Amino acid sequence: MQTYDYIVVGAGSAGAVVANRLSADPRNKVLLLEAGPASHPWARIPIGFAKLINNPTANWLYTAQPEASTNGRAIPVPRGKMLGGSSSINGLAFVRGQAQDFDTWSQMGNQGWSYDDVLPFFKRMESYEGGGDDTFRGREGPLRVTNPQPTDPLSAALIRAAAQVGIRHNPDYNGASQEGIAMSQATIASRQRMSTARCYLDPIRKRPNLHIVTNALTQAVKLDGKRCTGVRYSVGGTVQEARAGREVVISAGSINSPQLLELSGIGQSDRLQGLGINVRHALPGVGENLRDHYAPRTRWHIGAKGYTYNDTARGLGLVGQALRYAFSGKGLLGMVAAPVRAFVRSRDGLEAPDLLLGWVPMLTEHGPKGPILSRESGLTCYAHPMRPESKGHIHVVSSDPGRQPAINFNFLSSPIDAELTARAIRIARSVMTAPALAHLRVKEVAPGADAKTDDEILDWVRRAAETTYHPVGTCKMGSDAMAVVDARLRVHGIEGLRVADASIMPTLTSGNTNAPSIMIGEKAADMVLKDAA
Ligand SMILES: Cc1cc2nc3c(=O)[nH]c(=O)nc-3n(C[C@H](O)[C@H](O)[C@H](O)COP(=O)(O)OP(=O)(O)OC[C@H]3O[C@@H](n4cnc5c(N)ncnc54)[C@H](O)[C@@H]3O)c2cc1C
Numbered sequence: 286m287q288t289y290d291y292i293v294v295g296a297g298s299a300g301a302v303v304a305n306r307l308s309a310d311p312r313n314k315v316l317l318l319e320a321g322p323a324s325h326p327w328a329r330i331p332i333g334f335a336k337l338i339n340n341p342t343a344n345w346l347y348t349a350q351p352e353a354s355t356n357g358r359a360i361p362v363p364r365g366k367m368l369g370g371s372s373s374i375n376g377l378a379f380v381r382g383q384a385q386d387f388d389t390w391s392q393m394g395n396q397g398w399s400y401d402d403v404l405p406f407f408k409r410m411e412s413y414e415g416g417g418d419d420t421f422r423g424r425e426g427p428l429r430v431t432n433p434q435p436t437d438p439l440s441a442a443l444i445r446a447a448a449q450v451g452i453r454h455n456p457d458y459n460g461a462s463q464e465g466i467a468m469s470q471a472t473i474a475s476r477q478r479m480s481t482a483r484c485y486l487d488p489i490r491k492r493p494n495l496h497i498v499t500n501a502l503t504q505a506v507k508l509d510g511k512r513c514t515g516v517r518y519s520v521g522g523t524v525q526e527a528r529a530g531r532e533v534v535i536s537a538g539s540i541n542s543p544q545l546l547e548l549s550g551i552g553q554s555d556r557l558q559g560l561g562i563n564v565r566h567a568l569p570g571v572g573e574n575l576r577d578h579y580a581p582r583t584r585w586h587i588g589a590k591g592y593t594y595n596d597t598a599r600g601l602g603l604v605g606q607a608l609r610y611a612f613s614g615k616g617l618l619g620m621v622a623a624p625v626r627a628f629v630r631s632r633d634g635l636e637a638p639d640l641l642l643g644w645v646p647m648l649t650e651h652g653p654k655g656p657i658l659s660r661e662s663g664l665t666c667y668a669h670p671m672r673p674e675s676k677g678h679i680h681v682v683s684s685d686p687g688r689q690p691a692i693n694f695n696f697l698s699s700p701i702d703a704e705l706t707a708r709a710i711r712i713a714r715s716v717m718t719a720p721a722l723a724h725l726r727v728k729e730v731a732p733g734a735d736a737k738t739d740d741e742i743l744d745w746v747r748r749a750a751e752t753t754y755h756p757v758g759t760c761k762m763g764s765d766a767m768a769v770v771d772a773r774l775r776v777h778g779i780e781g782l783r784v785a786d787a788s789i790m791p792t793l794t795s796g797n798t799n800a801p802s803i804m805i806g807e808k809a810a811d812m813v814l815k816d817a818a
Pocket residue numbers: 294295296297298299300318319320321338363364365366367368369370371372374375376377378379380501502503504536537538539541542545622753754755756785786787788797798799800802
């Protein structure tokens with residue numbers, strides 16, 4: 286059996302960072318286990334997200350349990366499965382969240398997680414190429430982040446329209462204030478996706494003290510009493526074990542981290558016993574506190590020609606887009622998933638925005654192998670509350686590590702989430718009908734002019750919405766009875782075991798979750814190294 290100082294399970298947004306920082310000291314022998322392959326050709330090109338969303342090689346392709354809020358639909362839960370994890374298949378938008386998100390975590394008792402505490406890690410991780418204020422932005426980190434300019438006529442018109450309904454242009458929503466409309470900052474540079482595989486692992490592949498094993502499914506962590514001693518994993522059907530002299534860090538993401546704890550006998554006693562899993566440590570919060578953004582995509586027909594990819598990327602237009610990407614890195618192939626986004630307040634008097642709107646310059650349909658461009662010209666605008674209060678759960682349904690856990694979101698169970706979802710759609714309507722867009726001859730397709738009351742709007746939401754793929758919270762950080770890890774990300778009651786990924790977030794950050802997951806990886810590594818010193 287091989288012995289390492291540290292074993293990191295999962296090479297995603299957070300895990301790749303942890304492995305990089307721990308192995309920077311040549312005295313630390315580190316094993317990084319990743320269930321998926323090393324790479325995929327579509328993971329380099331930004332538009333590859335549309336190809337990987339349905340790809341079984343690079344994506345776990347989970348689905349959620351049908352529920353009333355989805356009108357009985359089993360909505361998709363894509364998760365990256367390769368080096369870089371979900372940062373290798375995601376929509377590339379770079380959003381930190383608000384200072385208040387982290388201050389809230391701190392106020393919940395998590396010492397060291399206020400915005401002042403985490404800002405140095407957000408700065409350390411990035412090389413921001415978009416100008417802005419050095420008080421907030423980093424220039425020398427591994428992750429390249431860019432900020433496109435609103436030079437295309439559609440984005441420029443959306444920003445003007447937002448201004449007409451009181452939403453100001455804020456070029457750096459990751460700076461002093463999040464509020465306003467802006468072009469999406471992106472983990473795209475030199476025409477390519479900047480995943481954590483690309484930025485944190487590629488440059489250090491030759492470190493002799495870092496051993497990366499791909500296609501390695503970790504089945505359980507090994508325990509000696511209440512101490513974690515290593516992991517059991519399978520590669521190509523062969524089961525192996527590795528020993529951790531110091532610590533195991535689980536970074537398998539919000540679905541698989543709680544799954545791995547439960548498979549290891551750490552979780553709700555009754556549930557595990559019922560599945561024949563030997564209970565090693567009772568911890569009732571494992572798999573609970575699941576939160577995600579339930580995000581309806583409103584659809585708009587555009588009468589004027591030439592503004593959306595439905596007009597400019599079909600047939601010969603697609604060849605033009607390929608050439609444009611080859612020469613400038615721009616256009617459909619080089620785009621971030623929602624190039625324009627707005628952070629807005631649902632009502633006056635709020636301290637900070639609570640709603641997110643994101644515009645995609647096309648209409649798409651479900652094709653057999655993923656999204657395809659619709660024949661109609663138009664655009665999509667998703668609109669949703671940023672800090673939902675509805676909570677669901679994720680639990681194993683079998684002791685078989687190859688079986689997907691049951692994912693229950695329980696969306697809209699909090700009345701405030703329903704109210705804010707309807708409000709977000711009304712704000713999207715106000716932007717889309719502002720005078721600055723009149724020349725586009727905009728017509729609402731969905732939810733449609735007939736959806737007037739909140740009930741009618743929410744009826745459509747239940748039939749049509751999907752998530753924006755931001756599950757968090759299932760190994761919550763905290764000190765209450767339902768917390769799974771403490772503020773140093775150590776699993777309560779177990780020595781030598783931490784969780785470091787999106788699952789530790791006690792609440793959902795205000796926006797997309799890649800940037801905060803990478804920050805969590807940075808901070809986790811810092812704490813592991815300091816605790817070992
Ligand atoms: C389709 C999609 C679009 C998204 N768009 C955006 C966006 O535009 N902007 C944004 O900020 N966020 C976006 N997100 C969300 C963001 O990417 C995630 O929140 C973030 O990557 C989560 O990081 P993580 O480290 O928690 O998990 P992940 O990055 O998912 O990493 C977990 C890793 O662990 C591996 N793993 C799991 N189980 C095991 C096991 N048993 N053994 C070994 N390895 C295992 C997985 O294969 C994976 O590589 C998107 C996500 C998806 C899926």
